[in-house]
Amino acid sequence: MNNFSQFNSFDDNDEIAIIGMVGRFPGANNVDKFWQNLRDGVESITCFTYEELVSAGIDSAVLRDPNYVKAGSVLEDVDLFDASFFGFTPREAEITDPQHRLFLESAWEALENAGYNSETYTGRIGLYAGVAFSSYFFTNLYPNRDLTQLVDDFQTFIGNDKDHLPTQTSYKLNLTGPSVNVQTTCSTSLVAVHLACQSLLNGESDIALAGGVSIQIPQKAGYLYQEGGINSPDGHCRAFDANARGTVFGDGLGIVVLKRLADALADRDYIHAVIKGSAINNDGSLKVGYTAPSVDGQREVILEALALAGVEPETISYIETHGTGTPLGDPIEIAALTQAFRRSSDKKGFCAIGSVKTNVGHLNTAAGVTGLIKTVQALKNKQIPPSLHFQQPNPQIDFANSPFYVNTKLTEWKTNGIPRRAGVSSFGIGGTNAHVILEEAPTVETCHGTSLHSRPWQLLVLSAKTETALETATATLASHLQQHPQLNLADVAYTLQVGRRSFDYRR
Numbered sequence: 459m460n461n462f463s464q465f466n467s468f469d470d471n472d473e474i475a476i477i478g479m480v481g482r483f484p485g486a487n488n489v490d491k492f493w494q495n496l497r498d499g500v501e502s503i504t505c506f507t508y509e510e511l512v513s514a515g516i517d518s519a520v521l522r523d524p525n526y527v528k529a530g531s532v533l534e535d536v537d538l539f540d541a542s543f544f545g546f547t548p549r550e551a552e553i554t555d556p557q558h559r560l561f562l563e564s565a566w567e568a569l570e571n572a573g574y575n576s577e578t579y580t581g582r583i584g585l586y587a588g589v590a591f592s593s594y595f596f597t598n599l600y601p602n603r604d605l606t607q608l609v610d611d612f613q614t615f616i617g618n619d620k621d622h623l624p625t626q627t628s629y630k631l632n633l634t635g636p637s638v639n640v641q642t643t644c645s646t647s648l649v650a651v652h653l654a655c656q657s658l659l660n661g662e663s664d665i666a667l668a669g670g671v672s673i674q675i676p677q678k679a680g681y682l683y684q685e686g687g688i689n690s691p692d693g694h695c696r697a698f699d700a701n702a703r704g705t706v707f708g709d710g711l712g713i714v715v716l717k718r719l720a721d722a723l724a725d726r727d728y729i730h731a732v733i734k735g736s737a738i739n740n741d742g743s744l745k746v747g748y749t750a751p752s753v754d755g756q757r758e759v760i761l762e763a764l765a766l767a768g769v770e771p772e773t774i775s776y777i778e779t780h781g782t783g784t785p786l787g788d789p790i791e792i793a794a795l796t797q798a799f800r801r802s803s804d805k806k807g808f809c810a811i812g813s814v815k816t817n818v819g820h821l822n823t824a825a826g827v828t829g830l831i832k833t834v835q836a837l838k839n840k841q842i843p844p845s846l847h848f849q850q851p852n853p854q855i856d857f858a859n860s861p862f863y864v865n866t867k868l869t870e871w872k873t874n875g876i877p878r879r880a881g882v883s884s885f886g887i888g889g890t891n892a893h894v895i896l897e898e899a900p901t902v903e904t905c906h907g908t909s910l911h912s913r914p915w916q917l918l919v920l921s922a923k924t925e926t927a928l929e930t931a932t933a934t935l936a937s938h939l940q941q942h943p944q945l946n947l948a949d950v951a952y953t954l955q956v957g958r959r960s961f962d963y964r965r
Contacts, residue, residue, distance in 0.1 A: 475716065476729065478568050479714045482710065484710065526680055527706075529680055531709060533560075544563075556594055558589070572728075575957055582662070583663065584635030585668075588623070588639060590672035590673070620641060624637045635665075645891060646886065653668070655733055667714070680693075691704065695813070697783040710825075719732055723902065732897045735764070740888075750786070757794040761798050763895050772808065775809055778832060792862065795883075810865035811845070812844070814828055830896075841870060844868055877900075920935065921964040922963045
């Protein structure tokens with residue numbers, strides 16, 4: 459059994475810095491747009507027309523079923539891929555699942571976001587990630603016998619099977635640390651974050667990428683609602699509400715770049731937030747059924763994460779819940795959280811909760827890292843975004859006598875002299891649970907060293923593989939500098955020189 463007397467045995471050496479993050483979410487092709495949507499309370503669920511669904515290949519007989527819900531959350535531009543940049547032939551790109559293609563692009567982007575060139579970095583970069591079942595293979599490739607007969611079966615297997623997502627990415631980006639496929643259904647990407655943290659703490663990796671991706675083909679497709687199932691009857695996720703009847707599944711991708719906090723501080727990396735502690739476990743068999751959640755399993759993983767983080771529950775002021783909006787799952791989640799917090803606190807109503815699934819739906823293997831990125835953005839911006847569609851609490855949840863309340867509007871994230879802290883939960887069908895404790899980034903003195911004594915002008919260098927890409931990179935840099943006028947140009951110049959690969963077209 460966990461207890462909080464263990465706290466003093468942990469120190470800063472166990473903390474992990476988040477030094478980069480990227481994502482593609484419904485209604486947002488980057489993490490900044492994602493935050494804007496969350497802050498503004500935008501629901502990024504798409505309602506499809508009958509014509510759209512028919513053109514996407516959905517059987518018209520299925521569409522006439524009164525229980526067919528014409529809703530889902532989709533990503534833009536999943537058909538696009540810069541094949542030549544990554545050394546793919548057009549045919550190889552064609553037979554590669556969009557999940558693998560977008561993840562590879564995003565892993566490259568994540569390293570650039572963190573300011574590291576994997577070819578010149580002298581340490582080991584690990585990768586822990588998971589991907590959903592390849593519907594692309596069964597809907598686009600398998601029926602196309604003319605295409606599949608032209609290509610090697612093993613190449614098709616590599617481009618679509620779950621096992622090859624991380625190792626193909628490590629091969630293309632020259633990542634020499636551990637490259638591990640993670641599969642725990644809905645909790646996959648948060649479990650990947652935990653495993654990446656462990657890899658950093660035990661010295662296997664010096665930098666680690668962690669995340670997940672889920673894209674279902676065709677994207678424009680609804681689902682058949684079944685009473686008592688996990689899917690919502692109307693395409694909305696009403697987490698913790700009395701009218702909650704399920705969730706809506708969607709597409710998304712998220713990757714975070716991690717580093718030991720002491721190393722990140724020494725290397726003057728930009729730190730988005732700090733992972734104080736994380737834990738994973740499994741429910742075992744003492745529950746209603748294999749697919750059912752467990753109060754005991756969820757409580758224990760939260761207690762373990764708190765103990766490893768060395769923080770008291772009363773110092774946690776926000777929880778990003780799993781929050782699927784199911785009548786069974788929501789009360790169990792709050793019961794588990796309450797039992798965990800009650801081990802050391804009797805205070806009521808001090809911790810806000812929310813669920814990103816009310817905004818973008820359940821992103822399957824990418825769900826956990828999506829909640830993590832949301833919470834990191836909230837810490838950075840010192841605001842808690844609204845959880846949507848909450849009016850009356852589920853009658854099986856006694857919020858009034860719990861430590862928690864559902865945050866329904868954008869609120870300032872106040873603090874009483876201690877750093878802002880949050881928990882992030884992700885629970886998988888089959889019982890593998892994950893919980894991460896986050897803290898806002900430490901205040902770091904930036905006006906020292908080279909930045910303080912830098913020359914009055916800087917050389918900003920850009921390079922790309924094509925002239926068109928160079929123009930795009932230039933426009934992107936200009937836009938970024940306009941949006942972030944507080945950036946120190948000396949730091950920008952440094953990162954562009956040492957944190958980017960050099961290509962033939964330069965400026």
